[in-house]
Amino acid sequence: MKAVVMAGGSGSRLRPLTIARPKALVPVVNKPVLAHILNLLKFHRITEVIITVYHLADQIQDYFGDGSELGMLIRYSFEESPLGTAGGVKQVQDLLDDTFLVISGDILTDVDLSALVQFHRSREALVTLTLKRVADPLDYGLVISNPDGRITQFTEKPGWGQVISDTVNAGIYVLEPEVLDRLRPHQSYDFSQDVLPSLLEEGAPLYGYIAEDSYWCDIGTVPAYMRAFSDVLEGRVRHIQLGQELGNGVWAEPGVEIAPDATIYGPVYLGQEVKVKGGATIYGPAMVRDFTIVDNRAQIERAAIWSHCYIGESAEVRGAIVCSQCNIRAKSIILEGAVIGDNTLVGRGTVIHPNVKIWPGKEIETGITVRNSIIWGSQGRRVLFGQYGVTGVVNVDLTPEFTAKLGTAFGSILPKGSLVTINRDPHRSPRMLKRALISGLPSAGINVWDLGTQPVPIARYYTCQSVAVAGIHVRLSPYDERMVDIRFFDHTGANLDETSKRRVEQSFFREDFRRVYLDEIGTIAYAPAVVETYLRSFLQSVNRDVIRHARFYIVVDYANSPVASVFPTILNEVGCNVVALNANIDESRLAIQPYEFQADLERLGIITGTLKARLGIRFDVSGERIFLVDDTGKLIPDSLAALAFADLVLRFHPGGTIAVPVKMPDEFELVAARYGGHVVRTRTDARALSNAACGNNIVMAAAGNGSFIFPAFQATSDGMMAAVRLLEYLALSDIPLSAIVADLPPSYTLHQAISCPWEAKGIVMRRISQHFRNEEIDNTDGIKIRFGKSDWVLLLSDPDYPLFQVYAQAPSQPLVSERMASFVNLVLEFQK
Incomplete structure (x- = not known):
């Protein structure tokens, strides 16, 4: 063969x-x-x-x-x-x-x-x-x-x-x-x-x-390489001969010299003619390749030292890689995860911090501390992107230096000379990081249009309608003021797809950025007519006369967000009488605790009911999501609001198609059937819903978390458009929202998060698939096991945390509780 x-x-x-x-x-x-x-x-x-x-x-x-x-x-x-x-x-x-x-x-x-x-x-x-x-x-x-x-x-x-x-x-x-x-x-x-x-x-x-x-x-990454050579030394790989064993897990090639007072703790490999001088200590697993000298009192611990290197007196190399022909001078310290490229000189007393990479042929000065990679950058994160973009603690995970490099990495995957829009919320932390991003993008030859502090739907729409090839929004995390999310858009305004995310991560982690010449550095300017562009198209997309004729009296909670600077103009154009809450932009209120959010919703319900208003609407800080209170002051749960929206939309678009994630209840199909409509099921991430919204005959997409897409206007979530569409359909139907909700079929669902170590997730998913192999299984997103009509369990792996998200539906509340309890026990058992 x-x-x-x-x-x-x-x-x-x-x-x-x-x-x-x-x-x-x-x-x-x-x-x-x-x-x-x-x-x-x-x-x-x-x-x-x-x-x-x-x-x-x-x-x-x-x-x-x-x-x-x-x-x-x-x-x-x-x-x-x-x-x-x-x-x-x-x-x-x-x-x-x-x-x-x-x-x-x-x-x-x-x-x-x-x-x-x-x-x-x-x-x-x-x-x-x-x-x-x-x-x-x-x-x-x-x-x-x-x-x-x-x-x-x-x-x-x-x-x-x-x-x-x-x-x-x-x-x-x-x-x-x-x-x-x-x-x-x-x-x-x-x-x-x-x-x-x-x-x-x-x-x-x-x-x-x-x-x-x-x-x-x-052996595709530095950690994998470290693991591989350690596994060889620890005997986990068969058929590999390591030379002569000197005892206690120490293997040596011919010509090795070990001083009597040197100490070596296996497993350790010493290559041809390696010299270990007096007082030196080597802790395995470690490899020291041919013709290398480990000088007096030097310490090597869990490290890989390649050929023709010199490790100086009292120098320390811990958990690092030193490539060929390097000179590590006396009393230098190289720490965990660092990589020293070929032909590099590290000066006496220098400290190389963890995960720093030194490209070949460098000379590091004596006595300095190197916290960042030389020429090329580095970061110790496993991945960049999570569910909400690139997320981290301000000035700890997301520093200006890190963020500038992130901007350069993003710019490096885009065409040179192209345009990127950038937006932020009003808090000072996103402001700082936005400026760092702006500094990184032009260095890769990218022109930047600064949108200021606009609601996210406006930033997405403007990105799509302009000549921009991508966009960025920097926001404070809605529930933790220490955290910031950096969200990246493509040219349509939708979240980056997985391929583009991987390209950004590769650019970032490979530290192989595009650095353009002086006359190719990108420009920075304020974008023209941002709000005007959005409002003009928005008002042309809705039936203003129908809404004006209904003379709505509503309550709107702006959540102290930039939506308060735009949406009142829209409501004035459609003739609504409005009671506004939290209408002042306040950076101290952009991130609130969940209990504060719930209290605000309850207050909205009380005010709406007391004033006998037709509707109560609460925006999230980004302006992408809305939360509804009906005309009786009752808060409508997010999934029920999505179902009510589906009913209203299909009344006036019979035969249309709506898109919802696989975690949503089967009642969407029942509602669609009333009007000869159809339902497309998608994965649970925002990008998948945006992709589905671009399909044929899609009239609406709903995520079930207050996020709605009306693709006739834009194929991304827009809370302002959702609110006005709701007013339009309520005006056309002349039916109060409470009556729409009351006419919906009942559904019995549960959701629970289950802890699971990262390393056990694949095992659990495999065992669940095998356990239910005789049932109908849907792998659109995670594993959805269907037992019958309106009777299923969905297991989703959380992309950001060591958790599973479990959703269940059944024909009755006792049965769905039983389904959930049984399935949770099974997931916990399969982790053992």
Whole structure:
């Protein structure tokens, strides 16, 4: 059997380790990771290998040659441009005339390849994938298979809402040669994104071999690299020889010198001719590669020191990586997560703070403290984006320095010379961070239009209608004044999609920003006619005469937000008589506690009922959501308000379609049926609802949290438009809101949050899927198990916290309580 080893990756997430070498040549203890893969192939008697190369290809060819020193036959396939995992294999099709194996050259594994091939042949498969169970499947391709191994579903790099198992694609395949016949030469194809999903749709026999007892690690990030070499030293990876064991978990190559008073606590690997001087201490797991000197009283702890380095007297390296040919002078301290690039000199007494990255060839002055990366930035966060954008504590997580870099990262993924709008709420914290963002964007060649402090729907609308390619809004968190959310929009005004978020994160974490020349630096200006543009289109989109004729008397709570500077003009144009509450913009009231919010709603209800007003409306601070009180002063729950809105909208748009998330009750279908309408179910995130709102015949989308979209105006949430549409439909129907609500079908629902460690989420989702495999399951978002009409449970993984969100509906209140209790117990049991 022949094997194709994919070794074309540049390893951008591993920088600066991969600045001077391809990812496949990054050393893991005693050999490059690609050498470990070749040894594994040879162990399983696969000795004829084709290596596909692209980035720094000559280095790989120079290192391995024709393979004769390994007892193998190695050929190389050079890609002029990246062809993807499958496109690179297609290029060597003429060398593959029988069943062959494809394996990534930048993973560390001891998978039983012989058993994998035997499994493939026993199933008569067209393609067999190696699958591995992982605790955190977000960065991998998720694969679902049935008990005999036949694959039923792929999900490439899922969000937590899409995680329904913990088995991922390990990047090792056995294929029949005819798979390549369907690919066109010289085109880019990816196995996981293009070839395999296409084969699955055609019903081809695709199987997954779960490598239960095997080791597997994708060495794609610095933490993964640290984990990989530690696992080798701790004996978790089979078939790797580490030289001569000196005892107590210390392995040494020839020529090692250890002073009598040096102390080494295994597991530790010492490369060829390493010198450990008097009083030096090494705590494992640690690797010190060839020709390195560890001088007197130096300390190395859980660190990787590459070849030809000098660790000076009393220097300390803790949990860090020091690349080749570095000079770490006396009494320097390098702390957890730091990476020192090749050929770097760290001056005497210098302190390198955690997670700092030093690019190759730098000279760090004596006695300084380095808190930020040299030339390139760094941040220790796992991901940037959460449910509400980039969120953090002001001046702790979100500092001006961090935010300026974030602006540069965002600008770096946008076309040079393009325009971005930026908006904020009136608080001083968003003001500070907004200015930091503004400073970062022009450095990447982006022009900025400052919108000031507008309600978010205006910022979204203006972004969509202008020539801007994106927008940003900086707000104080509604319930915690210490927190700020930075929200990013695309050119339509909608939240960024997942692909764009990943691109921003990659730009940020790779620290590979675009720095433009002097005459390309972006401009900063105030945007023209922002409110006027919005109001003009808004008033043209509603039936002002109908609302004027109804002569509404309403109560509006502006929540001390910028909505108070815009919405009164709209209400005046439609002839409403208004009692305004909290109409002064007050930065001290922008973030309030939940109990204060509830008290404000209750006060709104009392005032509305006492004044016998037709309606009470409370805006959230952003202006995107509204909360309703009917003409009797009764607060309408958010999901019931959405159902009432659906009824009103479809009365005047019979046959129309509304979009709601999968967590909303089945009564939406009942209401739609009254008017010959339809319901589209979406994922629970705002972007998914915006995407659905752009579909054919969609007249409204509702999130069930006070957020409404009327796509005829804009495909994003707009509380002001929702409020005026409500007035319009109430005027047309001439029915009070209380009567609309009373005529709705009853629903019995519950919602509960359940704690679950991050590493257990995938396991729980898989076990839930298996437990209910005989029931009807909907994977639109999370796992929705349907037991009957208006009888279901939905399990959603919270994207920001170690929690599950559980929603349930049943035909009666006792039954929904029973369903919820039973399901919660099951989720807790599956965590054990």
